[in-house]
Amino acid sequence: MSEYRHHVDIMNIEQSMSRKGTNWDNSPPERFFRSLKHEQLIYEKFRTKEQAKLSIIDYQVFYSGKRTRSKLGFQSS
Template identity: 45%
Template sequence: MEYCRQKTNAGVMHHSDRGSQYASGKYQEMLSTMEMIASMSGKGECWDNAPTELFFRSLKHEHMHYYRLKTKKDAELCILDYLAYYNSKLSHTTLGYLSPMEFEQQILRKVA
């Protein structure tokens, strides 16, 4: 989504765990094509992924839990709905109680 939204990803870091889907040659090739930097947690370093694990917990328990998803498309739309909320409306304490999009806009205004 970020790649399609920004169109300029040179140097953007993509952090993931060491799962086979992220380590696969095809996935790494895709990141390279998008000029993103692949970053993986160290072996046995579970704390690297704590923020991501928290995000997926919230997605599952605070959002998807309330829907009866019958098709893959239903699940995709449900996830996109949550991402839109998470990125544009949900305030984050680590971002000074701003949403990720508000925080990004604030940074871009300072740089301009």
């Protein structure tokens, strides 16, 4: 068993796997991290890991609740 699978099992995470050549599983996280990089992190310089962590947490809250979405007619959820 690989080290990765071992950690997945320890954390009781269900690994999602799609068919070969299908990337739907990665699409939401890839979109989130792209937005995080282009909408938040390029504008900030962090002096500590704690500052970076708090900035990312703030963005997660914004992204999941306050950010407008085209599917919702550019309204927040």
